[in-house]
Amino acid sequence: MKRENIRNFSIIAHVDHGKSTLADRLLQQTHTVSDREMQEQLLDGMELERERGVTIKASAVRMNYLAQNGEQFIINLIDTPGHVDFTYEVSRALQACEGAVLVVDASQGIEAQTLSNIYLALEQDLEIIPVVNKIDLPAAQPDDVSKEMEDLLGIAAEDVLRISAKSGLGIEKVLERVIQDVPPPGGDENAPLRALVFDSHYDSYKGVIAYVRVVDGSFKKQDLLHLMATRTTFEPIEIGVFSPNMKPIDTLSAGEVGYIATGLKTIRECRVGDTITAAQQKADAPLPGYAQVKPMVFAGVYPTDNDDYDDLRDAMEKLQLNDASLTYEPETSQALNFGFRVGFLGLFHMEIVQERLEREYDLDILATAPSVEYQIIKRDGTMLTIDSPAHLPDESVVEEIREPWMKIQIYSPQDFIGPIMDLCIKKRGEYITTEYLDATRVILHYQIPLSELIVDFYDRLKSVSRGYASLDYQFEEYRAGDLIKLDLLVNNEPVDALALIVHRDDAYHKGQKLVSKLKDLIPQQMFPVPIQAATGKRVISRANVKALRKDVLAKCYGGDITRKKKLLEKQKKGKKRMKMIGQVEVPQEAFMALLSLGDED
Numbered sequence: 337m338k339r340e341n342i343r344n345f346s347i348i349a350h351v352d353h354g355k356s357t358l359a360d361r362l363l364q365q366t367h368t369v370s371d372r373e374m375q376e377q378l379l380d381g382m383e384l385e386r387e388r389g390v391t392i393k394a395s396a397v398r399m400n401y402l403a404q405n406g407e408q409f410i411i412n413l414i415d416t417p418g419h420v421d422f423t424y425e426v427s428r429a430l431q432a433c434e435g436a437v438l439v440v441d442a443s444q445g446i447e448a449q450t451l452s453n454i455y456l457a458l459e460q461d462l463e464i465i466p467v468v469n470k471i472d473l474p475a476a477q478p479d480d481v482s483k484e485m486e487d488l489l490g491i492a493a494e495d496v497l498r499i500s501a502k503s504g505l506g507i508e509k510v511l512e513r514v515i516q517d518v519p520p521p522g523g524d525e526n527a528p529l530r531a532l533v534f535d536s537h538y539d540s541y542k543g544v545i546a547y548v549r550v551v552d553g554s555f556k557k558q559d560l561l562h563l564m565a566t567r568t569t570f571e572p573i574e575i576g577v578f579s580p581n582m583k584p585i586d587t588l589s590a591g592e593v594g595y596i597a598t599g600l601k602t603i604r605e606c607r608v609g610d611t612i613t614a615a616q617q618k619a620d621a622p623l624p625g626y627a628q629v630k631p632m633v634f635a636g637v638y639p640t641d642n643d644d645y646d647d648l649r650d651a652m653e654k655l656q657l658n659d660a661s662l663t664y665e666p667e668t669s670q671a672l673n674f675g676f677r678v679g680f681l682g683l684f685h686m687e688i689v690q691e692r693l694e695r696e697y698d699l700d701i702l703a704t705a706p707s708v709e710y711q712i713i714k715r716d717g718t719m720l721t722i723d724s725p726a727h728l729p730d731e732s733v734v735e736e737i738r739e740p741w742m743k744i745q746i747y748s749p750q751d752f753i754g755p756i757m758d759l760c761i762k763k764r765g766e767y768i769t770t771e772y773l774d775a776t777r778v779i780l781h782y783q784i785p786l787s788e789l790i791v792d793f794y795d796r797l798k799s800v801s802r803g804y805a806s807l808d809y810q811f812e813e814y815r816a817g818d819l820i821k822l823d824l825l826v827n828n829e830p831v832d833a834l835a836l837i838v839h840r841d842d843a844y845h846k847g848q849k850l851v852s853k854l855k856d857l858i859p860q861q862m863f864p865v866p867i868q869a870a871t872g873k874r875v876i877s878r879a880n881v882k883a884l885r886k887d888v889l890a891k892c893y894g895g896d897i898t899r900k901k902k903l904l905e906k907q908k909k910g911k912k913r914m915k916m917i918g919q920v921e922v923p924q925e926a927f928m929a930l931l932s933l934g935d936e937d
Contacts, residue, residue, distance in 0.1 A: 348453035349439035357501040366399040412593040432549035435463040435518030442476035447806040521591030529553030542597035554589030560615035631679025634723035636704040638675030651697035711738040725835040748805035755800035763788035
């Protein structure tokens with residue numbers, strides 16, 4: 337087909353604004369999927385995606401559409417993840433398009449991720465088609481939301497499409513607008529091959545399957561190809577398009593979207609954002625925008641039963657094949673034995689990986705409290721990067737500790753400004769500015785340490801705003817802070833998996849809270865167990881788990897008091913000996929206590 341009759345577009349929206357439902361209706365409208373094969377959230381193949389209503393993995397589909405002017409078009413829809421943790425994948429998917437359909441819920445209006453994705457789309461210079469969805473809801477305010485979009489994008493409110501993706505109302509108009517407004521793909525078919533890898537997944541028979549958008553040139557199945565960033569050369573096993581299942585074809589040329597079954601056995605060799613070119617006639621320069629995905633949050637993942645360690649390692653390998661942003665390395669802990677230090681894009685990503693390990697691989701796992709990557713400047717001027725408090729060197733050799741700070745935007749009705757500001761101040765946030773979107777909605781801009789953001793900030797933000805506020809965040813910089821290591825000692829032994837890096841002002845408060853929680857969680861022994869929170873050599877909080885006592889005086893009825901004293905003295909000596917050799921087991925709940933150390937009032 338001629339390049340003038342190809343359209344590549346993406347759907348961008350905040351979580352739960354109806355992106356996947358709109359994709360379903362477009363597939364039905366273009367008869368890409370028969371009514372018999374149709375099911376809700378068709379492009380969200382993972383069970384977890386259907387359950388949570390969130391797209392986790394990007395997907396692509398080719399639709400054939402007969403326009404009202406009688407011409408036949410090929411429309412490629414590249415579906416994107418909706419959560420802030422997957423921003424890099426969204427930016428790559430948008431680079432493969434010429435246009436974006438912006439979906440906004442008629443009852444909720446513009447939210448954090450909507451705006452973040454608009455900026456990503458504008459950076460790529462995409463044609464934006466604004467759409468107000470769910471207009472058939474009782475709480476819908478399509479006029480107000482259209483006005484919001486007019487103020488934001490400068491598009492007249494009457495040009496904003498109004499649809500209901502659930503009932504199929506106005507879907508034809510969306511397709512017609514895509515044909516009219518989205519420009520056909522550019523590129524030169526005679527130039528050396530350049531194709532952008534915007535996503536990938538692993539197939540046990542065909543190896544890594546790269547999702548590509550061909551920018552320049554064309555290639556056939558038998559051509560030898562080369563990945564420019566990883567410098568890997570391969571011969572494709574199969575090339576084809578998604579419709580929506582994989583359908584092999586002979587040639588992919590400039591402007592088209594499809595897949596290449598590379599036969600490569602690790603996803604590391606074929607990364608998202610890389611450029612594929614011909615091995616014989618290489619392109620001069622790769623396509624812009626390739627970056628290595630950098631994990632922001634780290635946690636220890638351990639099997640609850642040590643015999644499952646090998647199963648966990650196999651599961652992590654298989655999971656990494658389908659999720660290139662996941663990084664892991666083996667680590668050991670005194671308390672939890674063998675496990676892995678795993679890097680995640682954010683807390684939502686961590687939650688998803690945990691659930692997938694438990695569901696898909698039937699593993700019983702324990703994750704320690706999430707931590708972030710700190711930069712340690714030593715007194716001799718060397719810099720060290722650590723992602724676990726257990727690796728922090730002695731404070732005598734540390735000059736300063738730098739922690740990552742994030743720039744956050746909170747979108748909220750103005751009634752909740754007070755409680756949200758209060759929450760940000762408690763979390764060491766620094767106020768920047770307030771923007772008014774309209775008479776009732778505001779954007780609060782703050783800078784906040786990532787370590788404060790990852791534990792329970794989002795949950796508490798939803799609580800104080802009754803669920804109305806939404807959050808978006810980007811990495812700002814590493815900043816030096818007055819940070820110290822908070823150690824937890826159980827029976828005078830430090831438990832490395834319970835160590836935290838905290839701000840000096842919060843150390844006493846957090847230490848006291850953690851000691852109080854552990855006192856209730858650690859089971860009683862035959863001897864008293866001291867639980868202490870310490871910073872360096874200084875103990876800042878202590879509590880004792882009382883000993884279980886056997887009633888040695890039960891058999892003493894009547895008789896002289898000296899007999900009772902003799903028995904108690906004998907018990908005391910036995911307890912002392914037991915305490916010297918006593919080992920205390922720390923239960924799993926103790927590690928979860930770190931996650932709920934919020935500033936509850």
